[in-house]
Amino acid sequence: MSANQPINALDGAVKAKRISSIDMMRGAVMLIMLLDHVRERFYLHMQVSDPMDLNTTSWELFISRFAAHFCAPIFVFLTGVSAWLYANRNPLQPRSAREFLVKRGLFLIGLEIVVINISWMGNYHTLWLQVIWVIGLSMLTLAALINLPRxxxxxxxxxxxxxxxxxTPIQFMPNEWGYSLWTILHDRGYLIADGVLKVKISYPALPWMGVILLGYAAGPIxxxxxxxxxxxxxxxxxxxxCLVLFIILRGGNIYGETLPWQMGNNLGETLMSVFNLTKYPPSLSFLLITLGVMFIGLVGFERLNNQFxxxxxxxxxxxxxFYILHLYVLLLVYSISKYVFGANHGELLGVDNMAWVWLIALSLIALLYYPVKRFSAYKQASQQAWIKYL
Known part of the structure; x- marks a missing residue:
């Protein structure tokens, strides 16, 4: 998108600012995602369930995990927006985004399988089909439906x-017809649970397909x-x-979340219960709160004009x-740290509180900024088609 040529100086200024706000939003959620992945490396002994078990989850762990909820919805929605912008680069000569979506969708699925999966544990015993997989699959879905009226x-x-x-009540047992398709679309689980290579669907795809369709439909904004x-x-x-609808539906435990919220012993516990939302697959309440904040955040970022x-x-x-780089840097840092200090939580190496997780994340942001900046400049100057995929 940044390579688009403006028709005139005024259009160019408006367009640059608009695309900058989208890039800022992406950058913000990437940094939040980094924090969550540091948690999964160095705080895995305090692993969280989905939704979280509030009897064992501390408030600082809850806040960090809740912040990470914004990453996938924002990226999937903005992927749909980007597809519309690609198709309508020239308003006088719109083009189909199908080839764009198919190539990038297949590219992302291939990356998930070949490059990203091994970066999590440093081995290949289980193929985890996670967020990059579901973005790729959603792009392929959008490509198939691209000729529908908006x-x-x-x-x-x-x-x-x-x-x-x-x-949600529809379920299939592993030996039943329809189990594999339903696992891909709606119920998180193993496609292949035994053998040399297990395959697990971590991100059921159906709700994300809806999100990318809404992103494409919102493109003209x-x-x-x-x-x-x-x-x-x-x-x-x-x-x-979105936020008002969240308050109504979630506040009254009416619809949109499988786990009703309950009054706690204090306001903090009650709020944690209210915002304890299902991510796999993302509930309606989950999507309302995350996308609602995204819309408001885009307005703020469009008005932001400073170094931050x-x-x-x-x-x-x-x-x-950045996604691939930070995963392998985290794997390297964790492996070296475990070799030097040894495991201190069973087979895992972990820090004792979330403050260390935040400190490690901030250090990695500073460490990775200049490689990311250099690659961004290289990408903008490069004429190679493959480089645009990153």
Whole structure:
């Protein structure tokens, strides 16, 4: 998207600012994701369930994990937006994004299998199909539906996002017909539970397909013909609407979450119960709160013009490069640390509290910033097609 040529200086300025806000949002969630992955490396002895067990989860662990909830919804939604921007680079000559989506979708699935999976544990005993896999699969779904009228696509996206919680009672046993397809679409579990290589679906795909459809349908909000004030007003309306609907549905335990919230011994415990949401697959409440905050955040980032915004934009400009880089750096740092200090929690090496997790994450942000910045500059200057995939 950053390679698009503006029609005139005014359009170029508006477009750059708009795309910058998207890159800032991506950069922000990438840094939050880094924090969560540091937790999974150095705080795994205090692993959390989904939803979290509030009897064993501390408030600082809860907040860190809840912050990580924003990463996948924002990336999937903005992937849909980016596909619309690609298809409508020239408003006078729109083009199909199908080839764009198919190539990148297959590329992401291949990366998940070949490159990313081994970065988690340093071995290949289990193939974990996680967020990169589900983004790739969602892109392929969008490619298949790309010729639908945009209003129909929006209605389909809404139907999936708002209706998939009704499918929760449907379950299949591993030996039943339909188990594999349902595991891919809705129920987290093993596709292959035995043998040399096990395969587990960590991110059921159906709700994410709905999210990417909604992102594509929302693409015109970010059109270069869109007036900034109008766009910001639309985003605020979407954000406030999502949050109000979350308050109504979640506050009354009406619909949209499989685990009802309960009153705790104090306000903090009650709030933790309210925001203890299902991620696998993402419940309607999960998507309302995360996407609602994203819409409002995009307005804030569009108005942000300082060094902090530039840092976020740098990380967000090459998200796949940063994703792969930070996973392997974490694997290397953890392996060296375990070799030097030894395991202190069974077979794991871990720190004693979340403050250390935050400190390690901040150190890695500083360490990785300049490689990311250099690669971002290289990507912008490069004419090689493959480099754009990162």
């Amino acid at each position: 209003p129909i696509m929006a209605l389909l996206g809404f139907a999936i996002v708002f209706g998939h919680n009704l499918l 970010f059109s270069k013909s869109s007036i900034a004030n109008k766009r910001q007003r639309q985003l605020l309306q979407l954000g406030i609407g 915004g530039q840092v976020l934009m740098t990380f967000g400009s090459v998200p796949m490069f």
